[in-house]
Amino acid sequence: xxxxxxxxxxxxxxxxxxxxxxxxxxxxxxxxxxxxxxxxxxxxxxxxxxxxxxxxxxxxxxxxxxxxxxxxxxxxxxxxxxxxxxxxxxxxxxxxxxxxxxxxxxxxxxxxxxxxxxxxxxxxxxxxxxxxxxxxxxxxxxxxxxxxxxxxxxxxxxxxxxxxxxxxxx
Numbered sequence: 001x002x003x004x005x006x007x008x009x010x011x012x013x014x015x016x017x018x019x020x021x022x023x024x025x026x027x028x029x030x031x032x033x034x035x036x037x038x039x040x041x042x043x044x045x046x047x048x049x050x051x052x053x054x055x056x057x058x059x060x061x062x063x064x065x066x067x068x069x070x071x072x073x074x075x076x077x078x079x080x081x082x083x084x085x086x087x088x089x090x091x092x093x094x095x096x097x098x099x100x101x102x103x104x105x106x107x108x109x110x111x112x113x114x115x116x117x118x119x120x121x122x123x124x125x126x127x128x129x130x131x132x133x134x135x136x137x138x139x140x141x142x143x144x145x146x147x148x149x150x151x152x153x154x155x156x157x158x159x160x161x162x163x164x165x166x167x168x169x170x
Contacts, residue, residue: 001025001038009038013046015094020111020130021104034100049097054089056120058082066121068165092158102126102133105156114153116163123162128153 001009006025010016017025031037036046060066061081067074071088075081095103095116103116115133117126127133128151136149153160 001029005039009041012041012043013050015096015106016109017096018104018106018109018111018113020113021096021098024130030099036097036099046097050094052097052101053095053103053118053123054086056118057085057089060121061085064121068161070161088158093156095159098133099137102137104130104133105159107156108154112154114156114160116159121162122166123159124166125149125153125163 006017006022025038029037029039036049057066062078067081068088071084075084093105093107095105095118097103098115101118103118105113105116112129114125115127115130117124127136128149132150
């Protein structure tokens with residue numbers, strides 16, 4: 001991607017790409033199955049991917065009785081419970097979709113943010129950083145035999161809490 005393309009996407013969606021993701025996408029924009037094609041923007045599809053984490057949390061609130069203790073008493077009305085989750089997600093760093101259900105937080109906007117695998121509230125680290133993620137996701141191409149988080153992931157507000165709810169790293 002070019003600087004002009006990064007600027008267009010960042011303006012359109014209201015976030016900044018972290019430097020390591022920016023470097024990766026500038027070197028080559030993967031567009032095969034699962035990757036976001038930031039160059040040929042399908043706004044509805046990208047917005048859907050940006051909304052996926054909140055939608056999954058709301059699904060688990062409705063169907064799996066998910067509720068974080070720090071949110072206080074769960075409201076009896078489902079829509080009120082969703083509002084609590086929406087406020088929590090809005091206060092958390094935005095997650096940028098990378099490939100499939102793998103996401104990187106935009107904050108802090110520096111290299112080394114963890115990669116989260118997000119499927120409803122089943123949220124785990126899939127890489128301590130972008131390079132670790134690439135090795136975990138595609139490591140068999142590089143001779144890496146198994147999934148392994150190689151260092152302690154940076155703690156990102158809210159999202160790290162949901163990882164902890166799942167018992168930590170995969």
